[in-house]
Amino acid sequence: MNLLAQQRALRDHILTGAPDHPPGVAATGGPGLAVYHHAYRAQLAACLRDTYEKTWGWLGDEAFEASARFHIERHAPHAWTLADYGAEFTDTLSQLYLDDLEVRELAWLDWTLRRAFDGTDAEPINEEALAQVDWDSATLTFAPTLTVRVVATNAAAIWTALAEGVTPPAAERLPEPGAIRVWRAGLSPQYRTIEAFEAEALGWIQQGITFTGLCERLAKVVDDPDEAARQAGGLLASWLQDGLIMAAA
Amino acid sequence: MTLPPFEGFGLGLRPQHYSDFLETEIAVDFVEVISENFMVRGGRPLYMLDAVRERYPVALHGVSMSIGSADGVKPDYLRQLKALADRVKPLWVSDHLCWTGVEGFNSHDLLPLPYTEEALDIVCANVSRAQDVLERPILLENPSSYLTFADDEMSEVAFLAETCRRTGCFLLLDVNNIHVSGANHGFDPYAYLEQAPADRVRQMHLAGHSVGKALLIDTHDQPVPDPVWALYETACRRFGPAATMIERDDDIPPLAELLAELQIARGLASPWMRAA
Numbered sequence: 001m002n003l004l005a006q007q008r009a010l011r012d013h014i015l016t017g018a019p020d021h022p023p024g025v026a027a028t029g030g031p032g033l034a035v036y037h038h039a040y041r042a043q044l045a046a047c048l049r050d051t052y053e054k055t056w057g058w059l060g061d062e063a064f065e066a067s068a069r070f071h072i073e074r075h076a077p078h079a080w081t082l083a084d085y086g087a088e089f090t091d092t093l094s095q096l097y098l099d100d101l102e103v104r105e106l107a108w109l110d111w112t113l114r115r116a117f118d119g120t121d122a123e124p125i126n127e128e129a130l131a132q133v134d135w136d137s138a139t140l141t142f143a144p145t146l147t148v149r150v151v152a153t154n155a156a157a158i159w160t161a162l163a164e165g166v167t168p169p170a171a172e173r174l175p176e177p178g179a180i181r182v183w184r185a186g187l188s189p190q191y192r193t194i195e196a197f198e199a200e201a202l203g204w205i206q207q208g209i210t211f212t213g214l215c216e217r218l219a220k221v222v223d224d225p226d227e228a229a230r231q232a233g234g235l236l237a238s239w240l241q242d243g244l245i246m247a248a249a
Numbered sequence: 250m251t252l253p254p255f256e257g258f259g260l261g262l263r264p265q266h267y268s269d270f271l272e273t274e275i276a277v278d279f280v281e282v283i284s285e286n287f288m289v290r291g292g293r294p295l296y297m298l299d300a301v302r303e304r305y306p307v308a309l310h311g312v313s314m315s316i317g318s319a320d321g322v323k324p325d326y327l328r329q330l331k332a333l334a335d336r337v338k339p340l341w342v343s344d345h346l347c348w349t350g351v352e353g354f355n356s357h358d359l360l361p362l363p364y365t366e367e368a369l370d371i372v373c374a375n376v377s378r379a380q381d382v383l384e385r386p387i388l389l390e391n392p393s394s395y396l397t398f399a400d401d402e403m404s405e406v407a408f409l410a411e412t413c414r415r416t417g418c419f420l421l422l423d424v425n426n427i428h429v430s431g432a433n434h435g436f437d438p439y440a441y442l443e444q445a446p447a448d449r450v451r452q453m454h455l456a457g458h459s460v461g462k463a464l465l466i467d468t469h470d471q472p473v474p475d476p477v478w479a480l481y482e483t484a485c486r487r488f489g490p491a492a493t494m495i496e497r498d499d500d501i502p503p504l505a506e507l508l509a510e511l512q513i514a515r516g517l518a519s520p521w522m523r524a525a
Contacts, residue, residue, distance in 0.1 A: 004320065011351060025396055026398055029396035031462070036395065036396075077356070078355060119292060120290040
């Protein structure tokens, strides 16, 4: 039996338990096979608990472990880094908790904050560069870790409560859909609940429209150029304050 | 490619102790980090590593090279490890004699190899490839293992010695792993030390393990036990100047406890160090 066949057999045993005793493994290997079979699942479950800590806190041990087991049996890791395992866990939770929208939104927040933690570095624009910006033609470059998602529930409030160790509020639908933006400021992952129109504005900027173009689009939405300019100015101030803008040129 | 001996005593850098290492003078000669934890795009991990590197020599210790994979070492992994090594300028880069995955599957566990001529050819080809990309010799660590293969044609230590001879790589001998695998598979850990190529040993690991129903398990969650200390003393006598590190990955105690263990290692090793 060559090495590739041997490794395929041991892989299949770890994943499925079959064959019961992979060919080539010494007759005394039964207890060892059990160790590897168990260690694989234990490590992936620990990874999911670590990455999705607040979701775990929300669901509780039993429900989370059951979800993790369900996921692990259907999703083998492929990347060399364990940090990538669990990328599809939000989808698994969406499937398992079809009617509990806050679960998938909590999981998204857990995952996205973890990605922001070790995402690409970038320096926010400094005051000197800001003073040179020609706002009539400027396009903005956001922090590479910026991620935005429209949300339907108070998942952010639940996440905050769990992070602070206080009793989380009951899950509830927002009166109107909102959004959450996630980014990293310096070394600290951040999140902020935002209104849907800001999420839309961020999307426009990420597609490459100029700041003037943003003002024009907002003017069409609110049907008032002065109000649009005020809103755009408010967004810009907020983005600068949060360290979201890396460049404007 | 050569790698001069480094005589020193170190600890694994774990997040629980970051502030200790950065805010106080810790009595270690080097720290060892898990390479994959720092093969990231940015953020706090690399910031902390850069800050630690300014104060201590660093050894890069990996768990995902999968040097025994029948389908080869992954080029993207080696490229990212090379980038990290260029950044850190480590004492050395090490990983385990094992395989972690094959054909796109990654177990994230250190799976055992059959010790056959075919596996030896594959491991040597993979080591040579890794050394070419990394532009330095690597250290291979003997793993803890929980099963053996019916087709084994040589012992683990003979397999390692031949890999060193063919590729010019060096050894990271994990003394606890020798004890664990020796107990699990019925070989004499002292004979293992006798057969290891002394001139290739650059580092030793010390750790604790758990006692399972049928096997010892390499859990790194306990102090170094007496049988491992005894084996280490013999290893020091045989291998002389080499770096020693205490590995603790679970149930991590305050740094002072690990430093006290490291002091035991210094005492056992001191008669055999060049400075003695």
